[in-house]
Amino acid sequence: MRLAAFAFGATVLSFMTGCSEDGAEKQPPARRPVLSIVVQPATEHQIGFAGTIQPRYQTDRGFQVLGRIVARHVDVGDLVKAGQKLAENDPLVYQLAVRSGEAELARARSELDRAAAKRERTASLVAQRISSQADLDSADQARDAAAASVRQAEASLVKSREELRYTTLIADADGVVTSVDAQVGQMASAGTKVMTIARTDVREAVVDLPEGVARALSAGSPFEIALQADATIRVGGEVREIAPQADAATRTRRVRITLDRSADPFRLGSTIYARALAAAGSSAIEIPATSILERDGATLVWVVDPASRSVRAIAVEVAERLDGDVRIAKGLEVGARVVVAGVHSLVDGQAVAFDEGAVK
Template identity: 30%
Template sequence: MTVSPALKRRLLLGGSVALLALLFLFVLLRTGPLAPVQVTVAEVKPGRFTPELFGIGTLEARHHWMLGPTAPGRLLTLQVDVGDRVRAGQLLAEMDPVDLDQRLQALDASIARASSVQAAAAAQQADARARRELALSNLRRQQELARQHFISAGALEARGQELASAEAALESARATAQAAAQDALRAKAERAALQQQRANARLIAPADAVVSAREAEPGSTVVAGQAVLRLIDPTSLWARVRLDQGRSAGLVPGLPARLLLRSRPHEPVPARVARVEWLSDSVTEERIAQLSLEQIPPGLSVGEMVEASIELPAIEDSLLLPAASLQRQGGATGVWRLQDGRLAFAPVQVGASSLDGQVQVLAGLKSGERVVVYSQKPLSADSRIQVVEQLIRPAGAARTGP
């Protein structure tokens, strides 16, 4: 039976349409919105786990001083500049003493006068004591003569009056000597206080240090407590680091750490946790730790930014999971678990994490189970997936089947 040309054209057109439909359906299922979602998977494995903490901070000087006057005044001299190394006891600056030296001279004169008064009072006391002894001796002789009726009662009373006068003079001399001693003590105390004020006008280095800041210049007026110079101990540098409170469990002094300085990003500096602050930052939810450098490299600067990695105690035989596989579904934290080629969301309880992207699994998964790590787009329980080695493949790389 012969087929008419019109029928041939219709059959050819119908076949072409069917082929195009099949081709469109194939493209739709392989690369279109109905195509399977490419994912990468990882296996839950047991292993030795070393959690780490990461934080950023700044270099600070553990020992630093702010030198300034204890009384307002004018800065007279300043003998050091920023960067100078100073020795303990070295004179760094001096305030204008104004009239302190003259007042010290006046007090020296007062002390000398008090000493002279003390000497005069001692002489008066010795003279009064001698007069009392003489009056007492005369009274005894007159009493003996009165018993023998050689003198009258009036003469005896006169000798008694002389003794009383001598005792009063002695008490007066003692009081004068005591007053002179108190005046001398007061003058010496005033001089000691004034001498301390004079010493405070001299700014002395409290220890071997480096001048980090110069806050005033000679001739300027500073108030009490204002810093004129700032000193630091260059051998006491440490890092003040802020760490996430949620991951800081187990943070204690003595843990080893590594520091990366902004000036030396490729040279890790060994360090150790020296102190963990009791007060945390409630606004940023961070804990603060001080890390001491085991060896201070040359050329560091206070205030330089650092990145710190602190090694927490190792955990043996823990189930490990890539942290990137954790997802949030319905308010729960879990992973997409792969079972017989299908997806199922499994809530998990995780513990510490490490800086290489591993997290400790406490509950919810078993060893050997496979979970989705990365996916091209958000997943659901009915998503069709295709397991690949990596989502961005090099040119010419082949996909791996599920």
């Protein structure tokens, strides 16, 4: 009797246990809540930086000969034209050198005329067999030496006249005087900077950018330049030059942006605001840096399938890393929903729950 009761109890317990296990298998798995966004193309790079307008071309002007400055015709801020006199050295020493060169040239020419006449007489005497061939050879040599002296005197005179011309400092192009480094009465050695002339026809915006931002740019990257005094005055520009190294103190790199046109409001020295734009037709996508998963040498992101409400990992190519964001070049489609937190604890096919309104 007891054995029958025990067998009946075991059968009932086994049936109840089987029912419990079958019921647990039929329950759907719990969905894990995740933070996600729907990404959009980054059509503009909205980072702006302060800078100044500077000339693309500027030259340090100085005398090419030693002398004492006796006149300076321009000052800082003056507009100059090509060929205009800027300053003058004392020309007396060089005027005397020109006179000496002219006298030396006259003497050399006179000596050449005498040597040429002597050679003709000697040639006549040789023809009459009065003088020897050696006398004619000596006359030829003297005439040639006199001709060489003339050429030397001519070259010396040209040099003296050129040095006299160098005592007047001339503007080589239209521009504006940005600095003056010598005063009247001062001795100026050859090559010493007297003033700086900046050309006004080609102007550039010069900005110092963080190294990470500058590294993402290249020659030709588009910018929009606005005056800080009046932000409604704007002009386009393109990157011409990026400093190859960052400044040791500020860790920024200097970027020069050539303006599309030399608009008058953008005067040299004006303070501007430069905003980087994405290149035309760019379809790069920006997502938070927390979305990136590095695994086995691959760069991955978790994409949510809205239909099955599950996640899967896809490989992507990172174009650049910005402050807190990552720009994706390949592998991610516009409109995809990407998990932005907890990427290290997900597995392929895992069911998730998400807020459908989040958009990047």
